Amino acid sequence: MSRQIFPFLVLLLVLAFGLSLAFGSVSIPFTQVVHILLGGTPEKAAWADILFKFRLPKALTAVLVGAALSTSGLQMQTLFRNPLADPYILGVSSGASLGVALVILGMGGGGTALTFISGLGTFGNFTLALAASLGAALVLGAVLLLARRVQNTLTLLVTGLMFGYLASAVVSLLIYFSQPERVQVFSLWTAGSFSGVTWPQMNVFLPAALLGLLIALTMVKPLNALLLGDDYARSLGLNVRRARVWIIVSASLLAGVSTAFCGPIWFIGVAVPHVARSLLKTADHRSLLPASLLMGAAFALLADLIAQLPGSQRVLPLNVVMSLFGVPVILSIILRQKQLRQL
């Protein structure tokens, strides 16, 4: 079942991508979607705009975030040999939240939230992304500094958690002293969304995510060696410290850039690698990593599709959909196994 699953996963991804383009608050016939994408003129002029300005970047964002978080989660689970590890375990998303909180909650004295947001202008989202990236990078830098010194991987895990608590405490403090409107804007950011990424932003997001995935790909062999534990990995000739640094760079870049542009997206990062293990029944990262990547992308697309409530004007918070629809699906897959597949 190991290799044969890949064509199926690719098909699933293509299907989800197609659905995500075709469905939304405005319904566009599928034939028209294909027609427009191939460069034809649409029946209604607005359809091309909707497709190119909104749905295409959004679908692409979903694919990237899904792939990024699943890959990152898989790396963290193996590095820390802990099935509960997720992309945010080293405090990267807490750092990003802190950055965003400082911008939304901490900046400027008066003014309502609305004027504040409009004050940020067309680059409003971009400012948030920048703040989030800086916050994530700050935490990442601290963790990396430690990773080069610390011998024991577990110490790193605990320190990462501590950084996370520290950042959360500052965010709570900011919320405590902020106006309700601004807190609302901040909580909107924490709900997660794929629709905030515009084409100019994609110029940053896409290369950063691809770079993270590329580094992850080169870490497949070290990850396999790390399955045996740090000592054995070292005895196999692996430079464990260096491998650890690169794995953290890759995983945190992926998690950080996703959080920066889409807010913290829960659940995908921890669940998808388990599903991949359950379905593929292997611990070999040469299969697990591409499988997680494909599944994560498809899952993110489908979750976003549900969040749009096709045919209606309402949009549900992404993280709510992730959990409400994701948990039953994933529980059913995992519980069907006799035992939770360990790493």
Added chain:
Amino acid sequence: MLTTSSLTIGYHHPLASELNLELRPAELVCLIGPNGVGKSTLLRTLAGMEKPLAGTVWLAGQNLHHLPPRELAKRLAIVLTGRVESPLLTARELVSLGRHPYTDWLGRLTPRDEEAIQRAMQLTDTLRFSARPLAQLSDGERQKVMIARALAQEPGVLLLDEPTAFLDLPRRVELLQLLRHLARETHTAVLLSTHDLDLALRLADRLWLLSSAGTMEVGLPEELALGGAVARVFQSEGAYFDHAIGAFRVHQPVSGPVSLSGGQYGVTAAWTWRALERVGYQVHNGSSRHAVHIEILAESRWRLLTPSGQSEHASLQSLLHQLSCASHENLL
């Protein structure tokens, strides 16, 4: 192959120093010593996983601690005590990880790698369950797979830290015999630490005997036993090493001497001897008769002679019972 000069091992303070050791190809060496004397530390130092406090480890003429990790992994492999918890890995996948130092950046296996994996699994007799995941392997099978993984590295030196720790007696014998066979067959220098003094004495080509004082004695097992070195290193309150029989005796004698005759009933005599020792008697050969004497009359027939009389017994249990009654009377 692997030698040390004036090696001092330990973490912050030395556990053992001035070690000048040598491992030769095709040789099985057992490292023995009481708990906590630094057997694991020595193995980890020889494997390049810990730095020595002083002195040098030489591997084929080069300073082992200066070798690039990948180069070292091609020449030396280690099997550690900790269990590998990766239940999804199949036996074969685990063994193929041993090719890590040889494969490309993706870890792809060449025909040459496959060959080495096949040979390692053949030698360890693990091909039978090569497709089974680790979770479904017994402790003995798992240990053999770990050894196969080490062999897949095609090392000149193989180190093993307590490889028999989780195994029952038949499995331990099997494993040590396997390692001895491997040493001969692949011309590998094999060093293993073990608590199994008895097996080490029987199967090792040489012993490294590490004492709690931090000194090392090296030699043939028989020589070390005969010279009393084994007894010295392992003396403790609960047990002592009897070098007449080459094994531990658990209890120091607490009761008086007993003589035993009837050696023609070999097995019965041996187990009678053990039973008497277990309850605390100091047993002597029947050639010199003591006040308390036991004579074996048949396969399961004993006669007990004490100053207060004699009795015959059809079971060891009744013999021991009568003996304890008799000695109580004596005390009173």
